Amino acid sequence: MAKGDDAVMRKKNKAKRKKLNGENSNVSSRVASIIAAKKRRQSGKRRICQGMCFSLPTPDDPFNERHGKMDFKVKDKKKIVPAQVSRGVFARGKNAHLSKDTLCRNNREIDHLEQKNEKLLHLRSEIKNPIISNDNLGHKNPVDSETTKIQLNRKDCNHQRQDCGNSDCPSKFFALCLNAIEKALHLGDAYNNEDKPLFVNPWGLEFLKCYSTGKDILDTSGSSCTIEQIAWMVSVAADTIASKEKEGLWFASPFLLFLVPSQEKATKVRLVCKPLKDLGIHTVSLHPGATLDHQIRGLKSCEPEFLVSTPERLVELLSLKAIDISGVSFLVVDGLDCLHQDGYLGTLKSIRQCIFGNPNTVVFNNFFSYACVPAMQNLLSGPIQRLCLSDSICSQSACIVQTIDVCFSEEEKLSKGLQILHDTFEDSLCSHTLKVLYIVGGDGKSANLVKILESNGYSVSTGSNCDIPDVNSSPDSDCGTKPTISMINAEQISTADLGIYEIVILTNIVLSIDTYVQILTRMARHTTHGVLHSFLTEEDALLAGSLVEILEQCGQAVPEALRTLHIRSSMLES
Structure with missing residues (x-):
């Protein structure tokens, strides 16, 4: 009769034990078994029988799935709390035998720990807000924590600015959006500036400071917005959407409206925004290159967070009531001088009137002309932040x-x-x-x-x-x-x-x-x-x-x- 596998295994194990417990063995069999059990314990391997024998179902484990094994909880690490004793006082009890030199040394160590903790707290407060100032960011009205979901409709869209005093910036989601855009642009050969990543772009850092104040932004560099600038603006907008969704808000209208002068620029902006689709930010591009019926069907099938459009096509869709932009919270106008040359300043004014409230507005102007000043004053009615990295007289004196x-x-x-x-x-x-x-x-x-x-x-x-009196603070003005x-x-x-x-x-x-x-x-x-x-x-x-x-x-x-x-x-x- 052939032997089973268990019998063969037992025979091999017996031979191994006999070899280990031979005449040349320096320890007894009992000590050898103890050493073997210790090695198995240290390596994390045990015999199956050790976990199965004599195990019965319990209320915590009714089906005996753990085979009698207990859940071991890791003890929390004790926090080091400096001893609150006065200097020079001897300890009592177990530490009564400590000498005076030992207590002095302990006191010096406690002082060192306290100074270290103060430095860490100071460093943490500096790191917490490296770029963002303490002014208001985005929307002004605070959101009640008990509110679960509020729709930002026409009444709620009066430009609710974010409160930057309680938020850390830049956030992880913002960095994730910027990295996703940079990787996609490198793969498509649209961005070849490998020496300067998007995250350290000088314009982007200045834009973040200006955006944190909650004021409208006027870019006076004298050029159309670049890929780097588009990437920073859409990443900041995506981060704002994510933070508002955490607070229980959702947007009935597109959050970002990006007005461009041509179809080519709309395609460029759409290319930068495309990587954000995997992160839940959907972008729709509207331009004369596609039919109205096709774009109307596309708008009905989705609710985009970002809307990129030329002024004339957007006005056509608004007249057909195919889209609602009344709740737009972030407005970007690129190439204001091109819109002026093409005769779209009146169209731009009608689009601005369709947006209720006072959204964050960013305006790019390629050429400084007095004819564009009234259009800028209509778009940027309140206080503004000038954003310019150029030292030219024309850039610094725009709109004056x-x-x-x-x-x-x-x-x-x-x-x-x-x-x-x-x-x-x-x-x-x-x-x-x-x-x-x-x-x-x-x-x-x-x-x-x-x-x-x-x-x-x-x-x-x-x-x-x-001394100029603050006229806004006087009620009798x-x-x-x-x-x-x-x-x-x-x-x-x-x-x-x-x-x-x-x-x-x-x-x-x-x-x-x-x-x-x-x-x-x-x-x-x-x-x-x-x-x-x-x-x-x-x-x-x-x-x-x-x-x-x-x-x-x-x-x-x-x-x-x-x-x-x-x-x-x-x-x-x-």
């Missing part, structure tokens, strides 16, 4: 209107200055919110000018650190109230904060053209309604040529009197 008057006497300068103030406050709906700066020459005539302004009903604040006019000398320009002033009146620029450029590139940093008024006389004829060149570079009209003054000075020089 320059008016230059040629005068023949000091009395004419004074009368024109008063007329400018009168016209400004009469035309403005809420003149009390305007911040006006009067820059006078260092000739000691400022006292006389202050008296004249005060006699005309204006209050004047002098000095480089002029009236739109018909004249604002406080700040006044400084030409020598105080370098120390004055010119970025807060919307209207600057420069009575004398005879010093140098650098003074004019310094004022132009530093004023009105948070608005699109900046105006710089300058007065010239015959003494300033040598500066007329430089002023004409600056006006032409900025795309603004050159007054005939200024051009005549320039020609006259050129003839005198020749």
